[in-house]
Amino acid sequence: MLFDKWFPASISTFSGDIDFVFYLIFYIVGFWFLLTEGLIIYSLIRHRKGKAAFFDGSGKRQSSWILIPAAVVLLLDLAIDYAGGQVYDKVKIETPDHIDLQVLVTAQQYGWFFTYPGEDNVLGTSDDIIFDEDAGAVPLHIPVGKVVQLHLKSADVIHSFFVPELRLKQDIVPGRIIPVWFQVTKKYLRKEPYEIACAELCGFGHHTMRAFLVVQTEEEFTGWLKEQAEEQW
Numbered sequence: 001m002l003f004d005k006w007f008p009a010s011i012s013t014f015s016g017d018i019d020f021v022f023y024l025i026f027y028i029v030g031f032w033f034l035l036t037e038g039l040i041i042y043s044l045i046r047h048r049k050g051k052a053a054f055f056d057g058s059g060k061r062q063s064s065w066i067l068i069p070a071a072v073v074l075l076l077d078l079a080i081d082y083a084g085g086q087v088y089d090k091v092k093i094e095t096p097d098h099i100d101l102q103v104l105v106t107a108q109q110y111g112w113f114f115t116y117p118g119e120d121n122v123l124g125t126s127d128d129i130i131f132d133e134d135a136g137a138v139p140l141h142i143p144v145g146k147v148v149q150l151h152l153k154s155a156d157v158i159h160s161f162f163v164p165e166l167r168l169k170q171d172i173v174p175g176r177i178i179p180v181w182f183q184v185t186k187k188y189l190r191k192e193p194y195e196i197a198c199a200e201l202c203g204f205g206h207h208t209m210r211a212f213l214v215v216q217t218e219e220e221f222t223g224w225l226k227e228q229a230e231e232q233w
């Protein structure tokens with residue numbers, strides 16, 4: 001497909017749905033763009049010697065040139081709204097019944113800090129594994145094929161959590177904790193980490209605000225988390 005060269009890899013269970021909406025809009029708009037521009041160019045050449053005539057748009061025949069295209073545009077617009085709404089519901093409104101891992105994400109000028117639940121698998125308890133500023137830039141580790149829920153919070157201003165390959169972007173608003181979820185498809189296990197960017201202009205250092213997403217097998221991930229827990233406790 002055309003977009004394969006333009007888009008970054010598409011690694012989450014819903015990234016294909018998001019891409020579908022892009023394709024839909026692109027092909028609908030592209031088709032009408034080519035058709036209308038083609039008609040204009042054709043008319044310019046075909047009627048280049050003719051005299052201009054004035055149409056006031058009244059009468060059935062003339063007004064149908066306005067009303068029929070307007071109805072077609074409205075219908076296509078509704079189709080895009082419907083498709084977009086379905087995907088929005090799936091990604092942002094609904095949450096899978098079973099969540100395998102929860103991580104608290106703190107955005108702060110200018111970095112990302114991650115907190116994992118300890119053995120009790122519950123965030124906000126004393127055995128949490130916390131990577132703060134002192135820990136340095138520790139990447140977000142997650143197990144492949146598992147449902148991950150992030151709780152996004154900000155320590156200062158509005159930021160935006162963005163991983164292009166997940167097709168996941170969410171604003172982070174101070175005073176709120178906003179949950180988002182994703183699941184990396186099994187075949188996208190790879191050595192190089194993915195980039196996490198801040199997609200909201202949040203101050204002078206905004207361009208430096210990035211972190212990495214490390215996708216591991218379940219065994220690698222559990223081993224890594226255990227090591228971190230032992231180091232911290």
Ligand SMILES: [Cu+2]
Binds near residue numbers: 107158159201202206
């Ligand atoms: Cu930011």
